[in-house]
Amino acid sequence: MASAPSYISFRGVDFQYTSQGKSPTWILKDLNLEIARGEFYVLLGPSGCGKTTALTLLAGFEHQAAGTVSVDGRTITKPGVDRVVIFQGDDSLYGWLTAQENVEFGLKMAGMPASQRREKALRQLEFVGLKGQGHKFPSQLSGGMKQRIQIARALVCDSPILLMDEPFAALDAQTRAVLQDELTAIQRKIASTVLFITHDIGEAIILADRIGIMRSGPASALKEEITIDLPRPRRRGDPAFGALYDRIHATLSEEVDKVMRREQAAA
């Protein structure tokens, strides 16, 4: 369906999960997804639908049973600095490193000299609104600030793709709204391609160029794609926003109902 040349693509992707002592479950079955370069793509779906699994496959942490996941024509086999992940929880930050040292982590792994690293990290911290906070440890910073460190840590590596796994889900509503606006501004500025996972419809509409709604699991895949062409910055009070919200909500409700009916039948 995507007319723009595809940059990230999932083609016929199946993923199976086996937990100990149980028969394997299909998480994803025949997932097809195309994302254009520079696009902000949001995957939206009921919990347990496999949206995080899709991100995990693109990150290269797990491997699909069938199908291909590729970036710019190259099949994904392992994690890489071209696809840095921003995780939901702050447990991916290194508690024994200062904010600045956390941001420098990727550069250090690449062997960049310390002085150059420091300079880049300081500039990046300023870019995400953490100027003067670099010497603090993650435990001394608020949830929103920690997610900014994660964003800076990814951006400093010049990662062309950002994989964001419900990065704002654990934040309070105000902080979340601020970070959503900032992320929009950042993405406009650096034109990276983003795959963003969320179950929050409002967040999806605020951020996305295109939203992919997933079916409820198991054996999930894409149910519907919606292009969002509201002008930015987007406001929740906008009537067009409300109309989109209702439409997506109706689509998602069908999926949530399916899950509930299935659970009732099983009980």
Add this chain to the structure above:
Amino acid sequence: MNTRYRTWVRGTLSVIATLILWEAIARLFFVSAVLPAPSAIIREMVAYAATGRLGFDVLMSVQRVAVGFFAGSALGAVLGLLLGSQTSARWLLDPPLQFFRFIPPIAWLTPVLIWFGIGENGKYVLITYTTTFMVMINTYAGVVAVQRNRLRAARCLGAGPLQVFLYVIVPSTMPFILTGMQIGMANSLQTVIVAEMLAANEGLGHLIISSRVSLATELAYVGIFLLGVLGLLSDTAFRKFVAQFAWRYRFN
């Protein structure tokens, strides 16, 4: 500062009160061979120290613990890190570890004496084993507990397997290694005392056990008291060391 000063004063008062009570009870109700008074113990300690034997006993015990503690900590940390990060080794090593956990190091005294003799080597081996085991088990648990997202973040930030190990697994495990060392230190003191009681001619353990033969109960208390002091000093030194050189790992 004020509260710290107050804590210090209260601590000192508590010690003094305990000593006075002890002194009174000992003098009023007991003969010295059964419960010696603190004053008698101090007198005995000074007299014994004057012979030069006391310093030698303390030195021997400290030396044995120090050698075993440092060797065991290093060995335990390395083994724990390797075992923990080699997932393939877990199924092989977990059952024996679970079994050996319940055997106190001193139970190995007989085989150790047979293999390494009655000299210093046997004691070094026993205390090294004590510390190694504690540090290894804690380190191993620490490696297993490293959050998956930490490892994943490092991998997508470009870290290779060795870099993940050095820059994520080792620092993440630091608090566990340090806890293992602290427990290992306490256990080493126990091990050295029992080892010296059973197979040595010097050291605090030997002092305590030999005073029984001569019914010099005060000397046993001298040994017990110094043991407490040693434990307290080593623990304080360890905490100071951690606060000075490993403080960032408390932010884990």
